Amino acid sequence: MRRVRLSPIGRIAAGLVAMTSMLVLVLDLVLGVFPAEGEVARQVRLRIVNALAMQLAAIMQRPQEQALLLRTMHDVVAVEPDLLSVGLRREDGSLLAATRRHAQDWKLPADGRSNLTHVMVDLQRNGVRWGRIEARFRPLASSTLPGWLAQRWVQFSLLLAGLGFVLYHLYLRRVLQHLDPSATIPERVKSAFDTLTEAVMIVDDRGRILMANQAFGALHPDAVRDHLGRPASGLPWLAAAMPHDAAQHAWARVMDSREAVTGEVLNIAQPDGGPPRKLVLNASPVQDGGGRVRGALVTFDDVTELDRMNVQLRTALTELEASRQEIEAKNRELTELATKDPMTGCFNRRAFFDAFDPIFARARAGGALCAIMTDIDHFKSFNDKYGHAVGDLVIKAVARTLGATLRPQDVLARYGGEEFCILLPELDLEQAWAVADRLRHQIETQAGQSIEGHGALRITSSFGVASIVQGAETPHQLLEQADGALYVAKRNGRNRAQKWNAGETALAGH
Numbered sequence: 001m002r003r004v005r006l007s008p009i010g011r012i013a014a015g016l017v018a019m020t021s022m023l024v025l026v027l028d029l030v031l032g033v034f035p036a037e038g039e040v041a042r043q044v045r046l047r048i049v050n051a052l053a054m055q056l057a058a059i060m061q062r063p064q065e066q067a068l069l070l071r072t073m074h075d076v077v078a079v080e081p082d083l084l085s086v087g088l089r090r091e092d093g094s095l096l097a098a099t100r101r102h103a104q105d106w107k108l109p110a111d112g113r114s115n116l117t118h119v120m121v122d123l124q125r126n127g128v129r130w131g132r133i134e135a136r137f138r139p140l141a142s143s144t145l146p147g148w149l150a151q152r153w154v155q156f157s158l159l160l161a162g163l164g165f166v167l168y169h170l171y172l173r174r175v176l177q178h179l180d181p182s183a184t185i186p187e188r189v190k191s192a193f194d195t196l197t198e199a200v201m202i203v204d205d206r207g208r209i210l211m212a213n214q215a216f217g218a219l220h221p222d223a224v225r226d227h228l229g230r231p232a233s234g235l236p237w238l239a240a241a242m243p244h245d246a247a248q249h250a251w252a253r254v255m256d257s258r259e260a261v262t263g264e265v266l267n268i269a270q271p272d273g274g275p276p277r278k279l280v281l282n283a284s285p286v287q288d289g290g291g292r293v294r295g296a297l298v299t300f301d302d303v304t305e306l307d308r309m310n311v312q313l314r315t316a317l318t319e320l321e322a323s324r325q326e327i328e329a330k331n332r333e334l335t336e337l338a339t340k341d342p343m344t345g346c347f348n349r350r351a352f353f354d355a356f357d358p359i360f361a362r363a364r365a366g367g368a369l370c371a372i373m374t375d376i377d378h379f380k381s382f383n384d385k386y387g388h389a390v391g392d393l394v395i396k397a398v399a400r401t402l403g404a405t406l407r408p409q410d411v412l413a414r415y416g417g418e419e420f421c422i423l424l425p426e427l428d429l430e431q432a433w434a435v436a437d438r439l440r441h442q443i444e445t446q447a448g449q450s451i452e453g454h455g456a457l458r459i460t461s462s463f464g465v466a467s468i469v470q471g472a473e474t475p476h477q478l479l480e481q482a483d484g485a486l487y488v489a490k491r492n493g494r495n496r497a498q499k500w501n502a503g504e505t506a507l508a509g510h
């Protein structure tokens with residue numbers, strides 16, 4: 001069977017009703033507020049018997065009135081519903097007259113005195129007692145439960161208790177709204193929550209706030225007000241940051257699903273128009289020992305400052321990245337300036353030799369490597385004929401043509417004024433010569449076309465090619481051999497590619 005459990009307010013109300021009843025009883029004891037039904041009945045019954053005694057005494061004045069005596073006794077018993085029997089007993093104990101079963105049912109009270117059910121009145125003749133009237137009455141109805149309940153004072157008391165309970169309950173509910181014992185969080189628990197920097201709110205199963213710690217009051221200027229007993233969803237500043245439907249508020253969902261909610265972000269608008277406070281809400285259900293959900297524990301982590309610092313950090317990181325990219329670009333620029341010839345974009349001599357050494361070392365360890373030296377034919381005449389600026393354009397056009405078809409691993413450098421050097425790793429002498437001759441052809445056919453404003457300049461270049469397999473032991477030796485071959489190419493009429501040949505170079509006196 002399900003036990004009926006009174007709420008704490010119900011229990012207090014019941015206690016107050018009990019106390020009030022006790023008070024009324026004490027008042028009755030001292031001042032006699034309620035009529036004593038037993039006493040009243042005893043008086044009435046005594047009066048009935050006294051009246052009968054007077055009647056009987058009068059009848060007995062007349063002789064031979066035995067029949068009238070008996071009839072009078074019967075008549076009284078007939079009209080008095082509570083009167084069971086009447087007897088007239090002489091002083092010697094013998095019954096002179098009696099109604100019904102009086103002789104059998106009459107029992108003299110133990111103390112010999114009248115009581116509520118057995119009433120005795122003495123009869124006297126000429127001032128001398130000669131007998132008594134005995135009257136046997138029903139016990140009072142109040143000795144049974146329905147009879148007791150039928151008493152007015154009992155009904156009044158019950159009505160008073162019932163009304164009192166309802167009124168006390170209503171009153172207590174109103175007065176103790178904030179102090180409902182089931183809702184009240186012990187002060188020491190609240191103090192413990194106050195030590196937390198995180199805002200904490202506990203709501204009951206109807207979403208009313210049972211406890212909110214000090215940090216909660218710092219979330220919004222209106223949050224410092226007394227909100228105990230108020231529905232959390234009814235706090236305007238909080239509700240404004242939550243879904244319109246209160247059933248979707250985190251604590252409602254938590255109690256409904258019995259599952260915790262974590263990491264819900266709320267932006268609490270501030271009345272001063274300042275930036276909203278960013279809160280991270282976590283909520284979990286509070287269950288009693290029987291597994292019933294009694295409420296929810298809700299925490300608000302103010303991450304406004306953290307968020308602001310994150311934004312600052314992100315901005316700083318973005319700025320840092322931008323300046324890193326800027327520095328990288330500057331470094332690349334510096335590297336370009338340090339390694340490239342500004343006019344042609346080819347490697348300068350220093351960068352060329354920096355690259356040459358490891359390439360040469362690798363080739364010496366086992367691999368092919370060729371070097372090409374090339375020089376623009378009769379370059380001086382461009383300067384002389386068209387001016388130095390056009391001479392520069394010719395140098396640029398040749399550099400462009402040379403670089404256009406080289407492989408990524410090839411190295412092109414401006415070796416001198418109008419002289420270029422090309423390193424071709426992994427190519428043998430024949431292959432390198434083929435490259436040189438192809439470049440020669442491209443310069444002859446394309447370089448002059450690329451210079452605008454001067455008609456078709458005829459530009460040609462001579463090429464000298466040498467391979468590491470021809471005995472060079474240092475990068476410089478390889479370049480000297482290529483330069484020797486270039487010299488032969490110049491001597492042999494220019495606009496040609498010449499492989500290095502030790503004998504030929506010697507003959508040429510180079």
Ligand SMILES: Nc1nc2c(ncn2[C@@H]2O[C@H](COP(=O)(O)OP(=O)(O)OP(=O)(O)O)[C@@H](O)[C@H]2O)c(=O)[nH]1
Nearest residue numbers: 375376377378379380381383388389391392417418
């Ligand atoms: N416009 C220009 N002229 C340069 C530059 N560097 C060197 N020169 C000139 O290039 C000329 C080099 O000419 P030479 O080496 O004598 O060549 P060349 O005799 O005209 O021709 P080849 O005998 O075929 O080599 C010199 O007059 C230099 O002043 C430069 O950067 N720009």
